[in-house]
Amino acid sequence: MRTRRDVLEDAKRGVIVAPMEQDGAARSAHATTTRRDFIAAGLAATGGLIVFVRSDALAAEPHGPFQGRAGFPREYVQVDPDGGVLIWSAQPEMGEGTRTSLPMIVAEELDADWARVRIDDAPMDPKYGGQGVGGSDAIRSDWDRLRRVGATARALLVAAAAAEWRVPPGECETTPHTVHHRSSGRSAGYGTLAAAAAMLQVPPDVALKDPTAYRLVGTRRAGSDNLKIVTGAPLYGIDVRIPGMKYAAIAKCPVFAGRPRRVDAAAARRVPGVRDIVEIPGLDNPTFLMPGVAVVADTTWAAFRGRDALVVEWDEGPYAQESDATLTTQFNQILAAPPATLHNSGRVDDALAGAARVIDNTFSFPFVSHVTLEPHNCTAEFRDGHLYLRGPMQMPTNARGIVARATTLPPDRIHVQATRIGGGFGRRLMSDYAAEAGYVAMTIGGAVMVVDNREGDLQHDYYRPASLQRVRAGVDAAGRLVAWDHIVASCSRNAYRKDPRAPHSTEVYGCMVGAVQTVAQMDPDLKPMRIPNVRLRFGAPLTGVPTGAWRAPAHVANAFAIETTIDELAAAVGRSAVDLRLEVLGETADIPRAGNERSPYDPARMRAVLIAAAERGRYAEPAPEGRARGIAMHETFGSYCAQVVELSVAAGRNGQRVVTIHRVTSVADVGQMVNPGTLEAQTQGGIIDGLGAAFYGSVPIVNGRAVPRNFGDYRMIRFREAPLAIDAHFLPSRAHPTGFGEPPLPPVAPAVANAIARLTGVRIRSMPFIRAGFVLG
Amino acid sequence: MPPISLNVNGRSIDVDADPQTPLLWLLRDELGLTGTKFGCGRGFCGACTVHVDGVATRSCTLTTERAAGRRITTIEGLAATNGGALHPVQQAWLEHDVPQCGYCQAGQIMTAASLLNRTARPSESDVATAMNGHICRCGTYIRIREALQRAAQLRAGSDDTGGDAS
Numbered sequence: 001m002r003t004r005r006d007v008l009e010d011a012k013r014g015v016i017v018a019p020m021e022q023d024g025a026a027r028s029a030h031a032t033t034t035r036r037d038f039i040a041a042g043l044a045a046t047g048g049l050i051v052f053v054r055s056d057a058l059a060a061e062p063h064g065p066f067q068g069r070a071g072f073p074r075e076y077v078q079v080d081p082d083g084g085v086l087i088w089s090a091q092p093e094m095g096e097g098t099r100t101s102l103p104m105i106v107a108e109e110l111d112a113d114w115a116r117v118r119i120d121d122a123p124m125d126p127k128y129g130g131q132g133v134g135g136s137d138a139i140r141s142d143w144d145r146l147r148r149v150g151a152t153a154r155a156l157l158v159a160a161a162a163a164e165w166r167v168p169p170g171e172c173e174t175t176p177h178t179v180h181h182r183s184s185g186r187s188a189g190y191g192t193l194a195a196a197a198a199m200l201q202v203p204p205d206v207a208l209k210d211p212t213a214y215r216l217v218g219t220r221r222a223g224s225d226n227l228k229i230v231t232g233a234p235l236y237g238i239d240v241r242i243p244g245m246k247y248a249a250i251a252k253c254p255v256f257a258g259r260p261r262r263v264d265a266a267a268a269r270r271v272p273g274v275r276d277i278v279e280i281p282g283l284d285n286p287t288f289l290m291p292g293v294a295v296v297a298d299t300t301w302a303a304f305r306g307r308d309a310l311v312v313e314w315d316e317g318p319y320a321q322e323s324d325a326t327l328t329t330q331f332n333q334i335l336a337a338p339p340a341t342l343h344n345s346g347r348v349d350d351a352l353a354g355a356a357r358v359i360d361n362t363f364s365f366p367f368v369s370h371v372t373l374e375p376h377n378c379t380a381e382f383r384d385g386h387l388y389l390r391g392p393m394q395m396p397t398n399a400r401g402i403v404a405r406a407t408t409l410p411p412d413r414i415h416v417q418a419t420r421i422g423g424g425f426g427r428r429l430m431s432d433y434a435a436e437a438g439y440v441a442m443t444i445g446g447a448v449m450v451v452d453n454r455e456g457d458l459q460h461d462y463y464r465p466a467s468l469q470r471v472r473a474g475v476d477a478a479g480r481l482v483a484w485d486h487i488v489a490s491c492s493r494n495a496y497r498k499d500p501r502a503p504h505s506t507e508v509y510g511c512m513v514g515a516v517q518t519v520a521q522m523d524p525d526l527k528p529m530r531i532p533n534v535r536l537r538f539g540a541p542l543t544g545v546p547t548g549a550w551r552a553p554a555h556v557a558n559a560f561a562i563e564t565t566i567d568e569l570a571a572a573v574g575r576s577a578v579d580l581r582l583e584v585l586g587e588t589a590d591i592p593r594a595g596n597e598r599s600p601y602d603p604a605r606m607r608a609v610l611i612a613a614a615e616r617g618r619y620a621e622p623a624p625e626g627r628a629r630g631i632a633m634h635e636t637f638g639s640y641c642a643q644v645v646e647l648s649v650a651a652g653r654n655g656q657r658v659v660t661i662h663r664v665t666s667v668a669d670v671g672q673m674v675n676p677g678t679l680e681a682q683t684q685g686g687i688i689d690g691l692g693a694a695f696y697g698s699v700p701i702v703n704g705r706a707v708p709r710n711f712g713d714y715r716m717i718r719f720r721e722a723p724l725a726i727d728a729h730f731l732p733s734r735a736h737p738t739g740f741g742e743p744p745l746p747p748v749a750p751a752v753a754n755a756i757a758r759l760t761g762v763r764i765r766s767m768p769f770i771r772a773g774f775v776l777g
Numbered sequence: 778m779p780p781i782s783l784n785v786n787g788r789s790i791d792v793d794a795d796p797q798t799p800l801l802w803l804l805r806d807e808l809g810l811t812g813t814k815f816g817c818g819r820g821f822c823g824a825c826t827v828h829v830d831g832v833a834t835r836s837c838t839l840t841t842e843r844a845a846g847r848r849i850t851t852i853e854g855l856a857a858t859n860g861g862a863l864h865p866v867q868q869a870w871l872e873h874d875v876p877q878c879g880y881c882q883a884g885q886i887m888t889a890a891s892l893l894n895r896t897a898r899p900s901e902s903d904v905a906t907a908m909n910g911h912i913c914r915c916g917t918y919i920r921i922r923e924a925l926q927r928a929a930q931l932r933a934g935s936d937d938t939g940g941d942a943s
Contacts, residue, residue: 095878232812232852422880688916711821
């Protein structure tokens with residue numbers, strides 16, 4: 001089976017077997033690959049030193065856009081004669097701080113003065129083509145390479161100083177932006193050494209700093225674009241302006257998988273400012289390009305009005321009768337007879353039959369929309385036979401490949417530049433908007449921004465898969481967890497996008513399995529637990545509803561089912577919810593390891609995080625009068641997180657119960673911290689996003705269409721509903737750093753549900769919680 | 778159509794536009810002021826907030842006709858209302874490293890600035906009432922809460938003239 005790593009590697013190389021998943025988070029720096037990165041240096045156009053990474057596999061990749069090139073520089077650092085340092089980081093920035101954290105890693109090893117570092121997100125020379133990588137776990141995958149780039153630049157500067165002073169380089173040291181030779185009292189700034197350093201041979205191996213010497217990594221650094229953001233400077237895809245450009249809005253069939261049958265554009269053409277109508281046939285894979293009718297106009301407003309005036313007769317396709325009810329029927333059929341058994345250890349049925357106590361829970365999860373606040377948009381210009389795209393692209397390389405399919409242009413005539421992204425959450429892993437912009441620009445022979453409004457964005461998202469899950473779990477007379485039988489019936493992202501991989505592979509992340517003997521048996525997304533009898537089964541319904549990755553994909557739903565069931569079991573047998581978890585987590589030795597391959601999951605780290613969260617969140621102590629505390633834990637893409645939620649519940653209007661979150665105590669292990677300020681921000685943001693989605697997020701399906709129209713009927717968590725306090729703690733660690741854009745989400749909803757159960761006796765088993773009468777206060 | 782006269786960031790501008798065009802689109806697509814953001818087009822999210830005669834107003838539901846003749850300040854012009862230095866709200870947003878994706882922040886800042894311009898020491902309830910009309914998809918609400926209190930401090934320290942600065 002192709003693993004997520006394989007797909008990520010493919011995506012980085014521009015292979016578009018399938019659009020990339022958010023699971024960039026699981027990208028591993030040590031992934032087995034034939035790719036060879038090497039570091040090169042030279043004279044910059046400014047007369048300074050430039051150090052960059054080349055990758056030979058990018059040039060050799062037959063499907064990639066860079067074939068025939070002598071290596072594609074993916075990031076670099078440049079030291080100018082005036083001492084300015086420019087760092088280009090190729091990873092997209094969506095608010096998770098990559099444009100700050102990644103350059104920090106380079107600057108640390110370079111021993112640069114952060115105040116003199118500029119960060120750019122574009123190649124300086126167009127001959128380099130464009131940005132080439134994507135994925136949401138930038139730090140985890142790039143840590144080693146970025147350190148080597150910075151350390152190489154530093155070594156060259158040191159070597160230049162040593163040569164000038166005729167002293168051994170080993171006698172030199174650096175303080176930020178300066179090389180010193182202590183015994184002779186000489187020192188030189190980086191800028192004065194840059195030109196000489198550019199003439200030297202790149203050393204084959206450079207020493208990396210001892211982490212105890214870090215000056216920058218591990219310190220709080222504010223976002224590098226903050227000044228531009230607070231002054232309203234153009235940064236985002238939707239801010240791209242090209243003289244003479246048009247704006248286009250695309251009408252798509254309101255029924256999923258439908259297409260236009262007949263178009264009457266007469267009224268649309270009469271709308272002032274409307275210039276053109278472009279029919280888009282779409283590609284066979286709807287994650288690449290959906291069929292529709294584009295209205296091209298002088299302004300965004302005219303394009304929206306023109307689209308409203310279109311009269312389209314739709315071929316509604318095969319799913320016009322689909323609804324939540326028809327999906328539930330399919331889900332129930334899967335629960336009754338699960339088609340695939342993914343794991344089966346011990347004798348689950350016997351163990352359940354012999355258990356002293358059995359809990360049998362069914363959980364339901366709705367479709368959820370990404371609703372990135374920056375709506376769907378991308379700009380393309382067709383000029384001299386080439387397409388130039390600029391937009392909020394998380395996967396620039398994939399976008400190029402998909403635009404090539406949509407336009408039939410060869411990839412070397414497609415130039416992609418990613419802008420800052422106004423929120424991703426998984427939506428921008430698709431590149432449909434780039435394909436639309438490229439198609440329309442080529443058709444009209446000019447520059448156009450394809451843009452949608454909130455209604456279009458909500459109606460044509462790639463939603464978080466809906467699922468229905470059943471967990472039966474049993475404890476023995478001593479209160480030990482002896483049987484776990486989990487069935488996941490979930491819409492499959494793989495099935496939707498025609499991915500050849502098994503439909504379950506993206507939907508069972510974080511599910512528990514029993515003992516595994518070898519690394520080969522261990523899917524990195526499953527968690528081996530010390531439970532003697534475990535079965536995991538799966539099935540996916542047939543549906544026309546588009547699905548995609550939504551922040552912490554599949555983890556959010558699966559962690560909720562697992563973590564609320566364990567909590568309920570503990571309560572049922574009068575045991576501590578922490579003790580029961582510690583018992584089933586097991587030890588590091590339970591997880592097989594091979595060679596130098598790090599295990600993707602280490603129970604010892606999860607245990608330490610859980611224990612620390614229980615202590616700091618005072619889980620075992622009585623809560624203040626009228627409040628209760630709940631706890632939950634989860635490992636997501638290599639980062640470990642446990643949270644204690646303290647809440648109270650009051651009577652609200654219309655019989656609703658209003659939940660006030662007084663405090664969330666979050667403890668995580670992300671290995672070496674790079675930017676604690678960003679980690680704290682992601683903790684706050686992830687918890688708030690997780691709360692909003694748990695209480696309110698839902699896209700009902702009626703007659704094959706998404707029901708919500710705008711934020712009026714798609715409710716978002718707001719200022720007043722945020723927790724009164726969020727404490728973000730990180731366990732000290734020198735382990736390889738991992739990402740934190742997604743890991744804070746999965747624990748929060750089950751921790752809330754567990755606290756509500758303690759306080760009120762009500763066990764919530766469905767999202768959104770508002771359906772059970774619970775809202776945030 | 779006769780041109781419509783607007784006063785945007787202290788400049789008088791005559792525009793040829795359908796008087797029903799929302800001010801948001803005039804700012805973004807005709808005047809090139811893209812700092813004011815499009816989020817929902819229906820006044821739910823607050824991303825498009827500007828000051829009209831000093832008061833935080835949704836530009837996505839305000840027609841150009843109704844904006845005519847009134848003093849409009851966008852995020853690009855906010856610092857100019859503070860003598861060219863960053864407004865205390867902008868300064869506090871930097872100090873507290875508020876933005877994540879940053880897309881909603883122009884609107885959040887305009888509402889916070891309007892609140893402080895009228896209420897130098899807003900209560901928690903004043904703040905919640907003002908800011909609840911904004912959606913931050915990244916969930917920066919906690920840092921917004923902290924930064925707003927800091928902005929009130931900065932404003933009290935640096936500006937004792939009070940009144941409507943925009």
